[in-house]
Amino acid sequence: MHPHPHPPNSNKNTSQTLAKPKLASSSQALLQVQKVTKTFGGVVANKEVSLTVQSGEIVAIIGPNGSGKTSLFNSIVGSYPIDSGSIVFNGEEISSLSIRQIALRKLLRTFQTTQVYTRMTALENLYISLPQNTVSLRSIFSVPSKGTKDKAAGLLEFIGLYDKREFLAGDLSFGQQKLLELAMSLMCEPKMLLLDEPTAGINPTLINGLIDRLKTIRKEFGVTLLVIEHNMRVVMNLAERIYCLAHGQVLVEDTPENIQNNKIVIEAYLGAQ
Secondary structure: OOOOOOOOOOOOOHHHHOOOOOOOOOOOOOEEEEEEEEEEOOEEEEEEEEEEEOOOOEEEEEOOOOOOHHHHHHHHOOOOOOOEEEEEEOOEEOOOOOHHHHHHOOEEEOOOOOOOOOOOEHHHHHHOOOHHHHOOHHHHHOOOOHHHHHHHHHHHHHHOOHHHOOOEHHHOOHHHHHHHHHHHHHHOOOOEEEEEOOOOOOOHHHHHHHHHHHHHHHHOOOOEEEEEOOOHHHHHHHOOEEEEEEOOEEEEEEOHHHHOOOHHHHHHHHOOO
């Protein structure tokens, strides 16, 4: 018997790798952030930030460094308790829930700096990223089921890392680790993914392929995406709506076409130099 799972048939629809999450009603935003404020001592990270993301959307957050983008992500997923405001996901107030409770509700995030297990193989990283495997470290030593193996192999094929499935994650390039982290998130079958700088550190020649994969994640896997991104070419090719933050506040919310010509947005970037 071949020691490794085979990649899925290339003619097979990619969406068969994952169960497609049930989307919230189209009349109800999947994520509603309402007047969220977060301070650290006397420093205001976010001030009365409000945004909405509908089921099935790809929405981007842009803004100069220090504008509060990552702080907002941390608040949404439970890393930072908010000072005031409301965060509603899939119809439920989540601002008082723990990181784990929020993750179990299928709201997940990736990071600017990768969060992979460097001394484990790419496949092993996917095996232990399943929600039930976060309960105990004993799962690291358990044998994954055939379904888990097939699912992991399919996701590694999808992100272009199947040939490196037995490589230690620490031996992968930074860009490959980011792709691996994306696959780890998809193992959990999220309803929504928050992606923090997904193209940072990725070879420019591979960025178009990543954009296509993110669109596939939305279209075939049914995952809603909220993306922090500095690469404006990526933003313009990926997002349907854009929020621009500066000084911890929302300056503008608009379409990509309007954002790129918006004087307020241009001044926010130029003023941050």
